[in-house]
Amino acid sequence: MSTLPAPHPKERRIIFGNVSEQNYAPDLETYLAHGGYNEAKKAFTMKPDEIIAEVKAANLRGRGGAAFPTGVKWGFIRRDDGKPHYLCVNGDESEPGTFKDGVILHQDPHQLLEGIIITCFALNIHLAYIYIRCEFTHAKAILEKAIEEAKVRGFLGKNIFGQGFDLDVYVHEGGGAYICGEETSLLESLEGKRPYPRIKPPYFPAVLGLYMSPTIVNNVETICHVKHILRLGSSEYAKMGTAGDGGTRIMCVSGDVMRPGTYELPVGAVTMGELIFDICGGLRPGRSLKAIIPGGSSSKVLRADEVFKIKKPGADGAMIEQETKLVDLVLDAGSVAAAGSMIGSAAVIVMDDSRNMVWALNNLNQFYAHESCGQCTPCREGVLWMSKVSTRMLAGRGHASDPKMLHTIADNIAGRTICAFGEAASWPTQSFTEKFAEEFATAAAQQ
Amino acid sequence: MTSTTAIQASQIPPALLEKIEEAITHYPVSRRSAALPLMHLWQNHFGFIDESGIEWIAAKLELQPIAILEIVTFYPWFRQTAPGKTIIRVCRTLSCAMAGSYELHDQICKATGIDSEQGHSHGMPTSPDGKFSVEFVECLASCGTAPVCMINNDLVEKVTSADIETIVAQHS
Numbered sequence: 001m002s003t004l005p006a007p008h009p010k011e012r013r014i015i016f017g018n019v020s021e022q023n024y025a026p027d028l029e030t031y032l033a034h035g036g037y038n039e040a041k042k043a044f045t046m047k048p049d050e051i052i053a054e055v056k057a058a059n060l061r062g063r064g065g066a067a068f069p070t071g072v073k074w075g076f077i078r079r080d081d082g083k084p085h086y087l088c089v090n091g092d093e094s095e096p097g098t099f100k101d102g103v104i105l106h107q108d109p110h111q112l113l114e115g116i117i118i119t120c121f122a123l124n125i126h127l128a129y130i131y132i133r134c135e136f137t138h139a140k141a142i143l144e145k146a147i148e149e150a151k152v153r154g155f156l157g158k159n160i161f162g163q164g165f166d167l168d169v170y171v172h173e174g175g176g177a178y179i180c181g182e183e184t185s186l187l188e189s190l191e192g193k194r195p196y197p198r199i200k201p202p203y204f205p206a207v208l209g210l211y212m213s214p215t216i217v218n219n220v221e222t223i224c225h226v227k228h229i230l231r232l233g234s235s236e237y238a239k240m241g242t243a244g245d246g247g248t249r250i251m252c253v254s255g256d257v258m259r260p261g262t263y264e265l266p267v268g269a270v271t272m273g274e275l276i277f278d279i280c281g282g283l284r285p286g287r288s289l290k291a292i293i294p295g296g297s298s299s300k301v302l303r304a305d306e307v308f309k310i311k312k313p314g315a316d317g318a319m320i321e322q323e324t325k326l327v328d329l330v331l332d333a334g335s336v337a338a339a340g341s342m343i344g345s346a347a348v349i350v351m352d353d354s355r356n357m358v359w360a361l362n363n364l365n366q367f368y369a370h371e372s373c374g375q376c377t378p379c380r381e382g383v384l385w386m387s388k389v390s391t392r393m394l395a396g397r398g399h400a401s402d403p404k405m406l407h408t409i410a411d412n413i414a415g416r417t418i419c420a421f422g423e424a425a426s427w428p429t430q431s432f433t434e435k436f437a438e439e440f441a442t443a444a445a446q447q
Numbered sequence: 448m449t450s451t452t453a454i455q456a457s458q459i460p461p462a463l464l465e466k467i468e469e470a471i472t473h474y475p476v477s478r479r480s481a482a483l484p485l486m487h488l489w490q491n492h493f494g495f496i497d498e499s500g501i502e503w504i505a506a507k508l509e510l511q512p513i514a515i516l517e518i519v520t521f522y523p524w525f526r527q528t529a530p531g532k533t534i535i536r537v538c539r540t541l542s543c544a545m546a547g548s549y550e551l552h553d554q555i556c557k558a559t560g561i562d563s564e565q566g567h568s569h570g571m572p573t574s575p576d577g578k579f580s581v582e583f584v585e586c587l588a589s590c591g592t593a594p595v596c597m598i599n600n601d602l603v604e605k606v607t608s609a610d611i612e613t614i615v616a617q618h619s
Contacts, residue, residue, distance in 0.1 A: 094585075096542065096590070127475070135597065172483065190480055191480055192514075195521070253591065297586075363539075363544050367541075373521075
């Protein structure tokens with residue numbers, strides 16, 4: 001993992017502030033020299049409810065994919081219910097296109113630990129697990145070294161910061177399964193069971209989570225933001241973003257752009273066009289834009305020439321509907337949702353006119369076919385069927401009815417499964433076949 | 448579950464046992480939670496988990512062997528047979544595929560003597576000389592530096608055809 005290039009003028013590196021520096025080391029002394037643990041100390045001067053109120057007012061939304069308001073999620077925990085509470089930090093980072101949490105885990109582990117301390121104090125949690133994907137083979141040792149350093153300094157363990165508060169943090173490695181990013185699957189995995197997502201309701205692990213106790217599951221980046229909300233104050237933090245979606249968001253751009261990479265941008269500060277053509281240096285010479293997957297492979301694909309009807313406040317404050325091209329689409333959770341997709345994990349995969357959409361969808365179908373946990377029949381069977389149908393279309397063995405069949409299979413998965421994997425696996429097929437209908441029809445007719 | 452090849456449990460060195468005992472302390476609420484950590488420690492030491500390993504881990508955590516077997520078989524990371532000396536994992540998913548990971552995978556399979564048709568499906572075929580196992584894996588979370596692969600425990604970014612030649616030569 002290399003150092004990030006100099007920030008683009010539109011960037012505001014808060015989470016990636018430290019790792020932007022040349023030779024920034026993941027040890028405690030370096031972190032302390034960069035203002036480390038100041039906000040953890042500050043948190044103990046505040047009331048837990050004040051911290052929760054700050055996170056709510058900051059409009060922080062989860063950075064793992066669902067963009068759920070973090071403060072609202074925290075609000076489900078009743079601090080004084082007499083039960084043990086747990087925090088599970090989701091560092092399973094497996095959504096295709098996403099590559100931001102690994103940077104924090106490997107290069108700035110203390111920032112995550114500081115976020116964990118603040119979160120645990122606010123929610124009366126004394127045991128936290130950092131669940132990481134095992135393919136991050138060096139991250140466990142890096143995190144455990146950081147935990148040990150923090151313990152020696154009295155920042156973790158018993159009576160942290162001399163405040164009479166105990167907190168233990170452990171690192172837990174997964175086994176290379178995408179499903180474990182789903183929060184209830186993660187909990188089952190952490191309990192040592194087959195990681196089948198849990199039946200809902202209860203909808204939130206904050207009600208019944210790890211070991212059937214109230215549990216908060218938050219993404220790595222989300223937890224890091226908590227420190228900066230306390231540092232900047234909720235109003236300045238919220239101001240960086242748009243209404244209901246505060247702060248910065250780390251965009252991960254991959255695919256057909258000149259400068260792929262991670263870019264930490266104030267939420268809503270740039271449009272899709274600015275991200276691709278300015279910040280990422282545009283496409284390769286002679287190429288034109290064909291499609292964008294805006295928020296990880298599970299989000300619905302957007303076609304380059306699409307025009308969306310998006311509601312915006314007009315001059316008099318009343319909402320008006322405005323026609324918006326893809327390149328003018330503002331990158332915040334609300335706008336991307338209004339365009340019929342989702343900001344998800346902010347993983348933007350760019351495809352130029354050289355790309356075959358049947359090939360691209362088939363690649364994703366094979367991913368979902370491999371990663372379905374197999375618990376629910378519509379998903380277990382459906383994702384394999386979709387993969388087989390797109391494979392045969394690509395091999396010139398398709399039938400004219402295949403695009404419709406693909407769509408029908410997807411329709412019969414989404415909404416019929418225990419977890420959101422059903423939707424995640426169906427949305428690519430539904431959107432690709434709808435938006436590139438001609439290309440799919442041509443491929444189906446080819447023998 | 449008995450097998451003549453199931454010998455790992457009789458060869459646990461004290462250092463491994465110490466790590467196992469320590470890992471169990473991370474889960475004060477439920478010993479069962481230590482299943483994955485123990486499987487990792489076991490596989491890191493022995494290279495794979497044999498039947499005796501499954502039975503030993505289960506007994507250690509006060510579980511039936513099926514409780515360990517069902518997760519060994521669930522997770523792609525764990526294996527029940529010995530891999531090649533060097534494990535090469537090539538990312539198969541979209542951003543890497545767009546950057547040429549299928550071609551790289553074919554090249555690696557050819558250079559190591561593995562049937563690439565076998566390799567394009569999931570699984571971890573081993574070269575006839577036992578030097579390499581090659582796995583076509585799903586997204587490794589480094590899409591910005593595609594194509595990527597892992598050589599044993601190390602990530603290699605922006606892999607080129609020339610890199611593959613060097614890597615295979617180095618580990619042959």
